[in-house]
Amino acid sequence: MVSDCDGVLIDSEAVALDALLSALQPRFGDGERLVGLIRPLLGRELAPLLVEVFGECGADASEAELAAIRALVEAQCDLRLALVPGVASAMAAIALPKAVASNSSSARVHAALGRTGLAPLFGARIYTPDLVGSAKPHPGVYLAAAGGFDVAPGACAAVEDSVTGVTAAAAAGMYVLGFTGGGHIVAGQAARLRAAGAHATFDAMAQLPGLIDALTKPRA
DSSP states (O other): OEEOSBTTTBOOHHHHHHHHHHHHHHHHOOHHHHHHHHGGGBTBOHHHHHHHHHHHTTOOOOHHHHHHHHHHHHHHHHHTOOBOTTHHHHHHTOOSOOEEEOSSOHHHHHHHHHHHTOHHHHTTOEEOHHHHSOOTTSTHHHHHHHHHHTSOGGGOEEEESSHHHHHHHHHHTOEEEEEOOSTTOOTTHHHHHHHHTOSEEESOGGGHHHHHHHHHSOOO
16 A cells, blocks of 8 residues: 555645745735645645746746745644544554655655654655655656555555645556545545546545455455
């Protein structure tokens, strides 16, 4: 099983959205429009997300601005680090090898998993753009995770909360479960995830072990 980190393991996407708004609203105003621009892009790497938002607002983002906003977002995510409710017990109940495929840096993923106690569940099986060379929606992190298990991608289940992540996992050929229980999720997300390639969706981590168990049982 392969899981995204932010929004699936760590309930950080809502924090990131708040931090981005606090950084961008003084310059661009219209917080409601900014939320509408940012929310669909959550799950992407931060730099291209910012470049797209700046472009939609008719501005260019300098390297200094990108670095400053990244530092703000990362500081807030570190300060308000919290697990998605129920994820620790759900992951512990799944008796399968596990990996993380994230658009965050490997250092940040390892640090977050270490601070929240999830690290032993995943070990060294962390796949990120700085290690793999490509970011979601490219399937590279998911293909690398399957390679780490030494199995075909079609033998893996992926858990994602964003259209970007679902697109990546589906392109890799995995069975994709879309999670809609994070603090950042809004109405209609389940339909968006299914349209991006999710085979099923769920909104509470207590449901995940049963969904995975159903996938691993031999079919009659």
